[in-house]
Amino acid sequence: xxxxxxxxxxxxxxxxxxxxxxxxxxxxxxxxxxxxxxxxxxxxxxxxxxxxxxxxxxxxxxxxxxxxxxxxxxxxxxxxxxxxxxxxxxxxxxxxxxxxxxxxxxxxxxxxxxxxxxxxxxxxxxxxxxxxxxxxxxxxxxxxxxxxxxxxxxxxxxxxxxxxxxxxxxxxxxxxxxxxxxxxxxxxxxxxxxxxxxxxxxxxxxxxxxxxxxxxxxxxxxxxxxxxxxxxxxxxxxxxxxxxxxxxxxxxxxxxxxxxxxxxxxxxxxxxxxxxxxxxxxxxxxxxxxxxxxxxxxxxxxxxxxxxxxxxxxxxxxxxxxxxxxxxxxxxxx
Numbered sequence: 253x254x255x256x257x258x259x260x261x262x263x264x265x266x267x268x269x270x271x272x273x274x275x276x277x278x279x280x281x282x283x284x285x286x287x288x289x290x291x292x293x294x295x296x297x298x299x300x301x302x303x304x305x306x307x308x309x310x311x312x313x314x315x316x317x318x319x320x321x322x323x324x325x326x327x328x329x330x331x332x333x334x335x336x337x338x339x340x341x342x343x344x345x346x347x348x349x350x351x352x353x354x355x356x357x358x359x360x361x362x363x364x365x366x367x368x369x370x371x372x373x374x375x376x377x378x379x380x381x382x383x384x385x386x387x388x389x390x391x392x393x394x395x396x397x398x399x400x401x402x403x404x405x406x407x408x409x410x411x412x413x414x415x416x417x418x419x420x421x422x423x424x425x426x427x428x429x430x431x432x433x434x435x436x437x438x439x440x441x442x443x444x445x446x447x448x449x450x451x452x453x454x455x456x457x458x459x460x461x462x463x464x465x466x467x468x469x470x471x472x473x474x475x476x477x478x479x480x481x482x483x484x485x486x487x488x489x490x491x492x493x494x495x496x497x498x499x500x501x502x503x504x505x506x507x508x509x510x511x512x513x514x515x516x517x518x519x520x521x522x523x524x525x526x527x528x529x530x531x532x533x534x535x536x537x538x539x540x541x542x543x544x545x546x547x548x549x550x551x552x553x554x555x556x557x558x559x560x561x562x563x564x565x566x567x568x569x570x571x572x573x574x575x576x577x578x579x580x581x582x583x584x585x586x
Contacts, residue, residue, distance in 0.1 A: 258399065258586065259584075260555035260557070261448070261553075262449075264552055264559055265448075265548050266576065266577055267551060268525060268546075268549075269308075269312060269392055269547045269548040270309050270544075270547070270573050271560075272545070272548075273306055273541075275296065276306075276540030276542065277303070277306050278300070279533060280354065281354075282539075284495065284534065296534060297530055298563075299563050304567075307353060307354060307359070308389040308390065309544065310352035311359070315340070315393045316576060317343045318424075320579065320580070322336065324583075325400075325401040326401075333419070334372075336420065337374040340423065340427055341374040341427055342371045344359075344362075348364070348367060358380060358429055359384075361380075362428035377428065378429050380429065380430045383429060383431035383469075385538060387428060388440070388541075389510065389545055390424070391424070391441035391442040392441060394421055395447075395449070395552070398446055399445070399449035399450060399552075402417060403450050406460075409460050409464060417443065422439065425438035432469035436472035436507070437507025437508045439468070440465050440515075444548075445552045448550070452553075454515065454518040458476065458519075461515075469508075472508040475512040478502070479516050482497035482516055483497075483516070494520060494531045498517075498537070499536065501513050509537070514549065515549065517531045518546050518550045522553065524558075525551065529547055531546075532545075532546040
């Protein structure tokens with residue numbers, strides 16, 4: 253059973269990720285010079301009216317539906333890998349009917365394989381070498397699902413629930429993406445949300461995430477370390493702007509970069525959702541995915557109180573997030 257106080261953090265996580273996704277959507281494929289030319293020297297600063305999110309939030313909804321079907325963490329413990337993988341695959345197939353704006357090529361091709369060959373072929377659908385950020389950007393609900401049960405294991409950073417979270421994150425990732433860098437990024441994304449719900453400050457997440465994901469792939473290990481370097485350089489004044497720091501970390505099209513850029517933004521602006529998301533989307537990379545992941549982290553850390561109502565009201569389909577949150581509230585009896 254999840255704690256009653258966690259409901260507000262769940263709400264914060266979902267609204268945060270949807271807002272980050274929607275803020276980044278208009279500039280996803282623009283470099284920073286194009287963004288500044290259109291929106292001014294500070295870049296995009298506000299959601300437009302009737303703002304829409306992208307495939308990121310749509311895939312998060314699909315992952316949420318799969319978890320709702322599988323049950324809570326105690327029930328999921330009893331499920332075998334095939335049941336877990338097939339459930340995710342079935343929801344990804346449903347997602348394909350309404351994939352949202354600009355779905356990634358790897359997600360599309362892998363899910364098309366599932367449509368063609370059946371959800372039971374989930375072990376083969378991600379037979380590629382892609383490490384795109386599609387698995388990291390959709391992983392937040394997994395962190396929510398295991399946030400309560402993992403709490404007692406956090407001091408040691410290991411245990412039964414850590415193993416289960418790793419397995420669930422890996423399965424959902426490898427259904428579409430075969431590269432281990434994508435696996436590591438998906439695990440980091442889900443784990444960061446679990447940490448945030450358990451009141452771990454974003455600045456204190458780097459070490460436990462690094463330990464948890466260590467040796468899955470060196471690309472991820474190196475990207476995580478670039479967060480430390482970027483933070484040092486911004487504090488010393490060597491980097492004059494967050495933009496310099498973000499471009500040092502990466503562009504976000506691959507999973508380890510998207511996650512690391514997002515965590516950097518969460519560390520820099522842990523108590524200000526708008527400023528965090530503005531930083532997360534104004535760069536020459538995958539704006540909506542970095543914004544989505546960053547929003548999930550500080551939304552989960554702070555809870556619904558950090559979410560700006562004026563932005564929520566601008567989301568064209570905010571009723572869908574609210575409906576999902578109502579379902580989750582009823583599911584966990586909170």
